[in-house]
Amino acid sequence: xxxxxxxxxxxxxxxxxxxxxSARVTYQARTGTVLAVDGIDLDVxxxxxxxxxxxxxxxxxxxxxxxxxxxxLAGGRICVGGKPVDxxxxxxxxxxxxxxxxxxxxxxxxxxxxxxxxxxPKKDRLRVAAELLVLTGLKxxxxxxxxxxxxxxxxxxxxxxxLAADPEILLLDEPFSGLDAQTRESMQxxxxxxxxxxxxxxxxxxxxxxxxxxxxxxxxxxxxxPARVVAEWRIPFARPRRLELKHTREHRDLEEEIWxxxxxxxxxxxxxxxxxxxxxxx
Amino acid sequence: MSVxxxxxxxxxxxxxxxAPATPPSRTVKDxxxxxxxxxxxxxxxxxxxxxxxxxxxxxxVKPLFLPGPAKVVHALGSLxxxxxxxxxxxxxxxxxxxxLGISVVLGAALGLLTGWYKAADEFLKPLVIGINSMxxxxxxxxxxxxxxxxxxxxxxxxxLSCTTVILMNTSAGVENVDWQLRRLARSFGASDLQxxxxxxxxxxxxxxxxxxxISIGRAMIGVVVGEIFASKAGIGNILISxxxxxxxxxxxxxxxxxxxxxxVLTQAAALLERRMQRWRR
Numbered sequence: 001x002x003x004x005x006x007x008x009x010x011x012x013x014x015x016x017x018x019x020x021x022s023a024r025v026t027y028q029a030r031t032g033t034v035l036a037v038d039g040i041d042l043d044v045x046x047x048x049x050x051x052x053x054x055x056x057x058x059x060x061x062x063x064x065x066x067x068x069x070x071x072x073l074a075g076g077r078i079c080v081g082g083k084p085v086d087x088x089x090x091x092x093x094x095x096x097x098x099x100x101x102x103x104x105x106x107x108x109x110x111x112x113x114x115x116x117x118x119x120x121p122k123k124d125r126l127r128v129a130a131e132l133l134v135l136t137g138l139k140x141x142x143x144x145x146x147x148x149x150x151x152x153x154x155x156x157x158x159x160x161x162x163l164a165a166d167p168e169i170l171l172l173d174e175p176f177s178g179l180d181a182q183t184r185e186s187m188q189x190x191x192x193x194x195x196x197x198x199x200x201x202x203x204x205x206x207x208x209x210x211x212x213x214x215x216x217x218x219x220x221x222x223x224x225x226p227a228r229v230v231a232e233w234r235i236p237f238a239r240p241r242r243l244e245l246k247h248t249r250e251h252r253d254l255e256e257e258i259w260x261x262x263x264x265x266x267x268x269x270x271x272x273x274x275x276x277x278x279x280x281x282x
Numbered sequence: 283m284s285v286x287x288x289x290x291x292x293x294x295x296x297x298x299x300x301a302p303a304t305p306p307s308r309t310v311k312d313x314x315x316x317x318x319x320x321x322x323x324x325x326x327x328x329x330x331x332x333x334x335x336x337x338x339x340x341x342x343v344k345p346l347f348l349p350g351p352a353k354v355v356h357a358l359g360s361l362x363x364x365x366x367x368x369x370x371x372x373x374x375x376x377x378x379x380x381x382l383g384i385s386v387v388l389g390a391a392l393g394l395l396t397g398w399y400k401a402a403d404e405f406l407k408p409l410v411i412g413i414n415s416m417x418x419x420x421x422x423x424x425x426x427x428x429x430x431x432x433x434x435x436x437x438x439x440x441x442l443s444c445t446t447v448i449l450m451n452t453s454a455g456v457e458n459v460d461w462q463l464r465r466l467a468r469s470f471g472a473s474d475l476q477x478x479x480x481x482x483x484x485x486x487x488x489x490x491x492x493x494x495x496i497s498i499g500r501a502m503i504g505v506v507v508g509e510i511f512a513s514k515a516g517i518g519n520i521l522i523s524x525x526x527x528x529x530x531x532x533x534x535x536x537x538x539x540x541x542x543x544x545x546v547l548t549q550a551a552a553l554l555e556r557r558m559q560r561w562r563r
Contacts, residue, residue: 068469088469100466104484104561114470117480145561165470 016043017081017201018067018169024075025059025066036062038226039076044169049195049202051212053258054222055265060205061097063227064173067203068094080169090118093167095175099154101146101161108133108142110157114165125164132160135194152183159191163198170195172204176211188214189243196240209255209262214246219258224265231261349531357531358538367520367539374505374516377433381440382501388441389448389497390490394482396449397456410446418443418500419507426512436508436516443504444497448490455489456482488562491555498547506540 025037036059044050054060065071067078069087078085080092093114101110108129109116115125133139136156146154155175162170175191176184188211195202206212212219213235220232233254237245245251331351337343338350361367396403396410418439425435459482467477509518517536524532 070465070469088471090471094466094469096462096466098462100462102463102481102484104487104559106561113480117467117470117472117476147561 017046017048018042018044018203019079020067020076021078022076023063023066023073023078025062025071026074027062027071035074035226037066038228040222040227040229042220042229044201044203047199047201049204049215049217051204051206051216051219052222053206053209053212053219053262054227055224055262056207057225058222058265059225059227060207060222061173063222064094064171064203064205067169068092068171070094090165091168092171093162093165093169095155095158095162095170095172097174097177099146099151099158101154101157103146106143106145107138107149107157110146111160111164113161118165128164128166129160132164135163135197136160137190150183151179152187155179155187156190159194163194163200168201170200170202172202174206177207184208184211185243185246191215192239192241209259210246210251213251213254213258214241221258221261221265230265231258233258346528347530349534353531354534354538357529358535361520361532361535361539367517370515370517370520371539373433374509374518377436377440377505377508377516378501380433381437381504382444382497384437384441385444385448385497385501386494389445389493390452392445393449393452393490394456394486397453403453410449413442414446414450418504422508422511425508431512431514436505436513439508440501440504443500447496447500448493451489451493451496452486455486458489459485487558488555491551491558495548495551495555498551499544502540502544502547 020040020042022039022041023037024035024039026033026035028034040063042050052060052063062071066073067085069078069085069089069092072086080089085092102113105113108126111129111132112125115128116122120128130142133142136159138153138156138160141149141153146157149157158175176187179187192215204212204215216235218232218234221230222228223230235254237251334348334351338345338348342348392402392406396406421442422435422439425438429435429438463481463485464477467481472480505516506518506521509516510522513519513522517540521533521536521540524530524536
């Protein structure tokens with residue numbers, strides 16, 4: 001068996017950007033109330049990139065939606081910069097799993113969407129959006145419509161839109177899971193470049209272990225539903241990280257170790273899994 | 283447009299690649315493909331007119347009931363040179379526009395309401411289904427008894443036949459709004475009003491436009507049938523007067539005018555629909 005690492009005790013509790021204390025999330029299913037997240041403690045330091053892995057249907061995404069305030073907590077507390085979270089706010093932005101672009105808006109108007117809702121003047125928000133299109137490699141595609149873009153480009157727009165609102169924390173919900181392997185790999189590299197440029201605090205949910213190890217400063221493994229933290233790993237690789245890193249022995253070994261923990265979770269609790277919660281509008 | 287991609291991802295937009303050079307042997311085929319839709323449609327019309335001419339010449343139908351095309355064209359000319367036609371068309375156009383306008387406002391508002399609030403939908407459902415299922419022109423005689431022979435009964439019958447169609451389509455549109463887009467708006471802190479303006483209304487456009495396009499045909503039928511039943515003026519009034527006095531060339535001429543207007547209006551609506559959805563491929 002693997003040696004389960006002990007969680008590092010409160011090393012940076014004072015400086016935590018995001019602090020989660022015994023968060024519980026429930027949702028209503030046809031069969032009754034389901035406990036999706038059961039008592040999660042998690043601190044994320046300013047500028048830290050944390051990846052959350054776990055078996056599918058484990059409540060990782062539900063937890064992320066709770067961090068954004070889209071899903072209410074049934075217990076516990078989530079604080080950003082010391083302030084409790086109970087609804088979405090401009091200090092957080094989500095990169096959704098499906099690109100969720102407004103099909104009737106051009107690329108640049110999609111990127112500017114958050115700023116428009118925040119009431120920023122048109123000239124201002126188009127300038128910010130144009131900057132982000134350059135950063136995300138979308139320059140020249142301003143007037144394209146989402147239907148004219150490939151899956152990878154849609155996700156770039158998705159990322160640019162979240163960054164445009166200039167949040168302190170970026171919440172990413174398996175943003176590359178719908179892409180083919182090659183595109184996913186190049187998008188991971190892109191994301192790191194963008195993240196290096198903007199230095200946001202990031203929480204990244206994924207079921208791809210290699211993705212988590214390559215991107216994150218720290219990987220947290222969730223149990224099968226109801227989600228609890230079962231283990232976490234500091235990722236020692238220096239930044240900036242190049243794509244070749246993924247093929248090194250150290251990277252592979254770490255993937256292997258984490259994968260064993262996640263797989264054990266899945267095996268122990270496979271029967272209780274049903275459909276992922278349709279969180280709907282909240 | 284020059285674009286520099288930073289990675290090797292398949293970032294190629296599915297734009298319009300330049301058409302491959304056409305080998306000369308193909309040009310005749312291509313030219314035919316280009317004119318074909320128009321050519322075949324015209325051919326159909328020409329054949330119909332020829333058949334009509336033949337039927338008139340050979341007296342397959344009594345000339346009194348079916349005058350030849352030449353006579354109808356002549357009647358069409360005299361209708362327009364006489365000048366009466368314009369005031370009649372104005373009356374019909376007004377009935378059409380007012381009726382359709384009321385239907386759009388009423389249908390869109392009630393459609394939003396029933397799509398958004400389940401209780402409103404449950405409350406209005408019997409009325410909507412009832413009005414939509416009855417043959418609306420069947421109530422025209424009653425409407426004439428109630429509202430007289432002016433424009434009002436025609437407007438009412440247009441509203442009866444168009445509002446439900448627009449309402450049902452709009453309502454279906456509201457129910458079909460992508461919940462993920464609503465969640466996106468919420469995550470950016472959108473208010474209810476912002477969600478409606480930036481997500482719900484744009485999502486509705488295709489649904490609403492379908493209802494609108496169907497309504498154009500229904501409104502024309504409502505106006506003409508209403509005028510045929512009882513009226514002082516209007517294109518349907520010319521039609522029924524001509525028919526009653528066995529002036530068949532004029533009657534066919536009015537049918538041609540009505541048909542022509544129907545085609546033009548429906549095509550215009552289709553064009554508008556495409557313009558409003560340029561983002562669709």
